[in-house]
Amino acid sequence: MIDFSIPSDVAALRDEIRAFVVEEIVPYETDPRLTQHGPTDDLRAELVERARKRGLLTFQAPRRLGGREPSHVEQAVLYEAAGWSTLGPVALNCAAPDEGNMYLLAKIADEEQTAAYLQPVIDGWQRSVFAMTEPDGAGSDPAQLSTTAEFDGDGYTINGRKWLITGATGAKTWIIMADVPPNPHGPHGPTLFLCGGDETGIVIERVMSTMDRNYVEGHGVVRFEGLRLPKSALLGEVGNALRYAQMRLAPARLTHCMRWLGAAERAQAIAVEHARTRTAFGKPIGEHQGVSFMLADNEIALQQCRLAIWWACWRLDQGEKGRHESSMVKAAVSEELFRVADRCVQVLGGIGISDETPVAMIFRDIRAFRLYDGPTEVHKHAIARQVLRRGGGHR
Structure with a gap:
């Protein structure tokens, strides 16, 4: 039997989210910090604090990490309410790419990675990126991945270039997709890595000018130059990116x-x-x-x-x-x-x-x-x- 009714607690939270967005976030739509490249980090921080004070921040996170863990159908109701303003999801910390990154990290990050890279994003203290798309290959067809992560038995050295990396400027949690070439030390193939944004070897070349302006700090062009990461930076298993x-x-x-x-x-x-x-x-x-x-x-x-x-x-x-x-x-x-x-x-x-x-x-x-x-x-x-x-x- 198909039931389209919305549970009373979900409806109440939906109404609370919509009221918050209308009353507190819509006025920011004319703020000069909403730039051609999207909201600045400063504007994001201010919006996030408003959601934190209302007890609405990152409501979609797993309960074990401080969220309310709504089902996918419940998320549909709540995210629609948040989207009334393009700044609503930014304030509530359920905007892309952070929302998708939090979902993935909650599934496959280990305890140390969760504490260092996921929890600060859930708490709204830092942002994340998913660095996959490349100017000459990986995008709609990620199998064309050209960024490499050479493994020498002790760690990985990543080289390559990415673009359209949403929120790259200022992000502290980085998920990087790179291809581990065949080597005598272990498995190979497309792999995810997790590291901080301040690592030597991550170079933000520029922020691209695009027609959209709803993502924090826009979309960056990024170069990895000899980015050296330990084995502990592996996110999940080699070859499963x-x-x-x-x-x-x-x-x-x-x-x-x-x-x-x-x-x-x-x-x-x-x-x-x-x-x-x-x-x-x-x-x-x-x-x-x-x-x-x-x-x-x-x-x-x-x-x-x-x-x-x-x-x-x-x-x-x-x-x-x-x-x-x-x-x-x-x-x-x-x-x-x-x-x-x-x-x-x-x-x-x-x-x-x-x-x-x-x-x-x-x-x-x-x-x-x-x-x-x-x-x-x-x-x-x-x-x-x-x-x-x-x-x-x-x-």
Whole structure:
């Protein structure tokens, strides 16, 4: 039996999160520290302290590490509320990439790594990065990984170049994907490493100028020059990086969808209010068929996206890996929410392309979301391969 009811405690927390975002975080959307490269670390720290005082910081963390550990379906409800402002997840410490990194580290980090690198991120004292994407290879196809980690029996020496590394500037917890070449000392293959951001050999070349500005300190270009790490820096087992990345990416795709659903819902609310109060040709523009149809299409799309997210989250909560389901939802939701944001810009007219409302920023950020954690085309390719293997018929 399908039950769409939201438990009273989850609904209460949802309302508390939404009220916090509206009352305390939305006013920061015009703060000059929200720059072209995203919120500064200083702005993030201020927002995090507000969430800490309200007892809402990192609510998604495991209970053993101080969080409330909501289920995936419960997260869908709560992250949507947090996403009402693009700064909401930053304040609540459930924004990417930290949210996905915390999820992964909670699964595979050992006790020492948890204390040194995970707990400070959960507590909001430092940020993390996931350094995988490369300018000449690894990205949608991580198998093209060219960064190497040479193992000499005592430790690893990492060399390579990464880009689009979200939040690289100032991050203290680094998860690095590198290929361990064949060697006489042990196993080889794509591997994850965990280290601090102040290590000699991590060089931040620059911060890229991108169309989105919702991630703290933007997206960096990073070079590893003889980065020397001990064997204790291994995160999990040698050769298992791609498996661990998938462990992280399936739920992370969905949390992206949850947060951007909240932002699109905000854009729709602004467009609806404008359509109710702006007049043209003798009546409110919302009473003109062209505008009313756009608002109706948005309402339909938002609910379809919400239900799709809940469905995939329910599958994860049943213990399934959810790769196929999360790909379906990421592909559908990212495209549909972009259309929602685009229609909101159209309804708002001239002010829709300005910074008079946050809709233009939401539009730009959601356009970038269509590429996060794999572009639509890659997900559709993976979905089709699964369909062909399975054959037709009822799922």
